[in-house]
Amino acid sequence: MSKKKNKGISQIPFRLNILFFVVFVLFSVLIVRLGLIQIVQGDDFERDLEETSAEEFRIDAPRGLMYDRNGELVVDNELTLSLTYTNRPEVSEEERIRIAKELSKLIEIDEEEKEKIPDRDKKDYWIATHPEEAQALITKEDRQKVEEDQELYKLQLKRIGEDKLQSLEDELEVVVIWREMISGYYHTPERIKKGITEKEAHQISERLDQLPGVDIIRDANRNYIYKDIFPSFFGQTGSIPREHLDEYLAKGYDRSDEVGTSFLEEQYEETLRGKKGEVYGADEENSAEESKGSRGNDLVLSVDMALQKEVTEIINQEIGRTAGSFINKPEAYVVMMDPNTGEILAIAGYDDHLGTVSSSFEMGSTVKGATVLIGLQEGVVTPNTVIYDSPLDLPYTPTISSVSALGPVNYLTALERSSNIYMARIAMEVAGYRLGVTQSWNTTNYHEAYDTFRYYYSQFGLGTYTGIDLPSETIGIKGATTYPGNLLYLSFGQFDTYTPLQLAQYISTVANGGYRMKPRLVKEIREPNSDKTQLGPILQQFEPKVLNRVEIAPEYIEMVQQGFWRVINGSRGTARSYFVDAPYTAAGKTGTAEITERINGTGPSVEGNNQAFVAYAPYENPEVTVAVIVPGLYKSARGGIANTIARRSLDAYFELKESRPGMEGETTEEQ
Structure with a gap:
């Protein structure tokens, strides 16, 4: 009896050693794996995290309103819907073109928009949709003489004839949409069309799962209440003019922002511009959270x-x-x-x-x-x-x-x-x-x-x-x-x-x-009031200015x-x-x-x-x-x-x- 007991006892340390060894090996593998993830692949995962679970972008806020000297509302904002597209670097050109073609079936594009498409944009679209023909425009001799890709690209553009552009006549709606899709920054919503109809919104909403990157957002149009008797001086809003793009970007604007482009809208852009809201935290498991922005400051005009x-x-x-x-x-x-x-x-x-x-x-x-x-x-x-x-x-x-x-x-x-x-x-x-x-x-x-x-x-x-x-x-x-x-x-x-x-x-x-007085169209700047029938507190009151005696x-x-x-x-x-x-x-x-x-x-x-x-x-x-x-x-x-x-x-x-x-x-x- 005693011999059997001794034999069993002697086997326990051996089994424990094997168990400890296995545990040691597993911990070693785990440590190596953690090191690999943290040190070697850490940057990649951090970037992926930023692009998914921590994705964040800004949404436009309404512009400030305008009132006449007696407090009557003369420029308001009207709620509208806009179609946007958020571009991502991993999306292929073929996929973007497919989405543009699908959208062209769902929304109307103004004839004016089609007529003013620059030839350069048409050529870029032709290159994107005819890659083999575009490559054939560059000869072996060209590649030997020209090392810079940008110079080869310029040769391509130069050799695209009028007949190639004429072949796009039936696709101009697609060209307009595609041009807007690629015109902004990655991960930033770019307006494709502002003021889409209710019918267009329904059609797009039903197909959002087939149109990655496409979304419908709340937006605002300017309503110039007295446009028949004071039409021009209010000014207009629109996309940032190309000649001023760098200036606006330096001020913190996004490429897709709308700004005042003439007269009072332009002159008082910094005042009328709203503070943007933010959408962040969206991923496959969590819905997006939205931080509301605020309307821009209001103008009180001198005009009665x-x-x-x-x-x-x-x-x-x-x-x-x-x-x-x-x-x-x-x-x-x-x-x-x-x-x-x-x-x-x-x-x-x-x-x-x-x-x-x-x-x-x-x-x-x-x-x-x-x-x-x-x-x-x-x-x-x-x-x-x-x-x-x-x-x-x-x-x-x-x-x-x-x-x-x-x-x-x-x-x-x-x-x-x-x-x-x-x-x-x-x-x-x-x-x-x-x-x-x-x-x-x-x-x-x-x-x-x-x-x-x-x-x-x-x-x-x-x-x-x-x-x-x-x-x-x-x-x-x-x-x-x-x-x-x-x-x-x-x-x-x-x-x-x-x-x-x-x-x-x-x-x-x-x-x-x-006394030569400086003429003014704006007499006050006011904080926005949630009740449009009432003016907010004064931020700035323009005092009369003598230019010279x-x-x-x-x-x-x-x-x-x-x-x-x-x-x-x-x-x-x-x-x-x-x-x-x-x-x-x-x-x-x-x-x-x-x-x-x-x-x-x-x-x-x-x-x-x-x-x-x-x-x-x-x-x-x-x-x-x-x-x-x-x-x-x-x-x-x-x-x-x-x-x-x-x-x-x-x-x-x-x-x-x-x-x-x-x-x-x-x-x-x-x-």
């Missing part, structure tokens, strides 16, 4: 949309009454401004609002106030100077006259009755030419006189940038200074050209006593203001008949410039007129100015069109003010 609507209707009515009176297309522009702040209250045009900042015209006698101020400041005339108004015949200059021989005039009657001769005599004196004394023009002197006039004019905003808060504006055209006689035409507004906005800045500078004695400006008062209220004022029954006292200046235009730009030349008018009211304490230009009229057209538009626009301003007392300025309070 009720007044804007009235002014637009006035322009349309008056120009409608003048049908057939224009040499070419009908045009008329109005700018109304607060002369004390530079805030634009209304800015409108007949069928083209943008002409107020992008088109320039000879403004005629409206500029005579600035000319009188030049004469007084330069000392070539005094308040007591009297000049006899009769036609002038000078060397190298056509005969110059006023509308009729006015006889003796001083600065007041020269403005009241609109004397061209008084202005021309100021120009002659500034150039050192004394009528009846000087025998010929001094070249140096008259060139310096041009500079003097333009220097002073620019202080009022004529012929220079106004500083308006828009991405661009026109400054007008300066005529050549070759001939001295043109200096005289410059003095009464029939040489250089100015924009309607410049004209408004000019009359505002006269009205407020000589004109270098003219205040007493001279007061004298010109008196002259402008007589234009409307004097017994022989050129605008008296238009304001006889006005319930307010206004001051202003009429203007008519003789022009020559070609019919349709290339046809025969026709003589005509530009009608212009500037005014401000009330005279004692100006709170509104108006500048009107109706260019390109036949000489036979009825007179006073610009005067009538100005009178009716001022009436609309004061009537609206009376109908809603206390409404002005409410947007400056915390809501």
